[in-house]
Amino acid sequence: MSATRVLVLNSGSSSVKYQLLDMRDSSRLAMGLVERIGEQSSRLKHTPQGGGSREWTGPIADHDAALKAVAEELAKDGLGLDSPELAAIGHRVVHGGKTFTEPTVIDEAVLAEIERLIPVAPLHNPANLTGIRTARALRPDLPQVAVFDTAFHTTMPESAARYAIDVETADAHRVRRYGFHGTSHAYVSRATAKLLGKAPEDVNVIVLHLGNGASASAVRAGRCVDTSMGLTPLEGLVMGTRSGDMDPAVIFHLMRVGKMSTDEIDTLLNKKSGLIGLCGDNDMREIRRRVDEGDEQAKLAFDIYIHRLKKYIGAYYAVLGQVDAIAFTAGVGENAAPVREAAVAGLEPLGLAVDDALNAVRSDEPRLISPADARVAVAVVPTDEELEIATQTYALVGEESN
Numbered sequence: 001m002s003a004t005r006v007l008v009l010n011s012g013s014s015s016v017k018y019q020l021l022d023m024r025d026s027s028r029l030a031m032g033l034v035e036r037i038g039e040q041s042s043r044l045k046h047t048p049q050g051g052g053s054r055e056w057t058g059p060i061a062d063h064d065a066a067l068k069a070v071a072e073e074l075a076k077d078g079l080g081l082d083s084p085e086l087a088a089i090g091h092r093v094v095h096g097g098k099t100f101t102e103p104t105v106i107d108e109a110v111l112a113e114i115e116r117l118i119p120v121a122p123l124h125n126p127a128n129l130t131g132i133r134t135a136r137a138l139r140p141d142l143p144q145v146a147v148f149d150t151a152f153h154t155t156m157p158e159s160a161a162r163y164a165i166d167v168e169t170a171d172a173h174r175v176r177r178y179g180f181h182g183t184s185h186a187y188v189s190r191a192t193a194k195l196l197g198k199a200p201e202d203v204n205v206i207v208l209h210l211g212n213g214a215s216a217s218a219v220r221a222g223r224c225v226d227t228s229m230g231l232t233p234l235e236g237l238v239m240g241t242r243s244g245d246m247d248p249a250v251i252f253h254l255m256r257v258g259k260m261s262t263d264e265i266d267t268l269l270n271k272k273s274g275l276i277g278l279c280g281d282n283d284m285r286e287i288r289r290r291v292d293e294g295d296e297q298a299k300l301a302f303d304i305y306i307h308r309l310k311k312y313i314g315a316y317y318a319v320l321g322q323v324d325a326i327a328f329t330a331g332v333g334e335n336a337a338p339v340r341e342a343a344v345a346g347l348e349p350l351g352l353a354v355d356d357a358l359n360a361v362r363s364d365e366p367r368l369i370s371p372a373d374a375r376v377a378v379a380v381v382p383t384d385e386e387l388e389i390a391t392q393t394y395a396l397v398g399e400e401s402n
């Protein structure tokens with residue numbers, strides 16, 4: 001029996017998302033989520049193929065315990081990590097710096113490099129490392145593959161990747177724009193080309209990945225030429241809890257006048273800003289509910305979110321010159337019709353428009369929401385980072401074992 005299954009682990013700072021896929025047909029055998037890791041009320045939700053989710057609430061101390069709980073749930077469905085059908089484990093790793101441009105089989109040297117990059121991804125890389133270490137301990141014989149959020153963005157030209165600061169200082173500290181969510185930008189830009197019935201090389205796409213973290217990218221003929229996140233996932237769009245762009249002097253001001261420490265400002269900008277900082281909620285469903293009830297604070301938060309998004313659409317339109325499609329993806333992009341409508345409103349002179357009836361349709365399928373005669377296609381294209389990670393993992397491990 002040949003091993004055709006891949007387990008994908010997407011470890012966030014306080015959560016683990018996972019999927020087990022059979023790569024013969026990319027079918028999903030199980031999926032799930034552990035959230036609120038480290039709290040008393042951690043929650044595990046496990047969904048086997050065919051439905052019938054199981055939920056469990058209780059304390060899960062750390063990512064190591066979370067992964068062991070996941071392994072137990074999988075075993076209950078006869079899909080345990082000891083299965084000989086498991087070919088590899090694929091891990092989302094957020095920061096790969098300039099070192100990793102491709103999916104990479106993990107060894108001690110790779111682990112050391114991911115660890116070295118912690119200062120530029122303090123929320124994400126430590127969780128990714130724990131996931132990898134636990135998975136390796138459970139199945140030391142299996143290839144473990146890292147798929148990096150930064151990899152897709154390594155094609156950015158220097159003009160987009162460099163900040164306009166002293167070159168020697170920048171190089172000494174590896175300060176440049178790396179970009180994140182690359183697995184999603186890669187998957188969605190390809191899926192958008194497919195939706196248009198074209199090859200990725202024949203289209204230019206602006207991808208708007210709007211989840212809790214959010215980023216935009218400009219993709220020319222299948223290659224990323226610019227993206228909104230930078231050295232860390234803090235730059236760019238307004239996010240659930242992150243500020244995105246602002247004058248960097250705000251930081252000096254808060255230090256000198258506000259007497260805040262570096263760590264306090266880091267926490268402020270990464271965890272207490274964005275939508276939650278502006279209106280107390282980071283979930284777009286709740287914000288829309290409040291807007292509909294006439295809540296002014298929620299309305300202002302929504303308007304700031306949209307204003308920033310519109311600026312990036314305009315910027316990447318200019319970067320690309322010719323745009324074939326704009327694709328909305330991730331939790332907000334796939335579900336929030338008012339966000340899509342507001343982001344494109346007023347951009348008719350650029351050939352951009354949304355058809356209200358199409359925009360209101362709810363579906364898990366990639367779909368167009370622009371009018372039939374639109375110059376630029378506007379699309380909703382669900383992302384699937386786990387499938388993309390599994391595909392890249394299996395392609396690499398398949399090649400190695402053949």
Ligand SMILES: Nc1ncnc2c1ncn2[C@@H]1O[C@H](COP(=O)(O)OP(=O)(O)O)[C@@H](O)[C@H]1O
Binds near residue numbers: 330
């Ligand atoms: N039906 C919906 N309408 C509006 N927003 C939604 C809906 N469902 C999810 N969201 C938004 O999507 C966000 C989560 O997106 P997701 O891509 O899953 O984020 P992440 O991967 O960063 O956790 C939620 O915080 C919420 O704002």
Ligand SMILES: CC(=O)OP(=O)(O)O
Binds near residue numbers: 012094180181211233
């Ligand atoms: C890089 C990043 O922002 O990831 P997430 O959206 O999962 O927080």
Ligand SMILES: [Mg+2]
Binds near residue numbers: 211212330
């Ligand atoms: Mg996400």
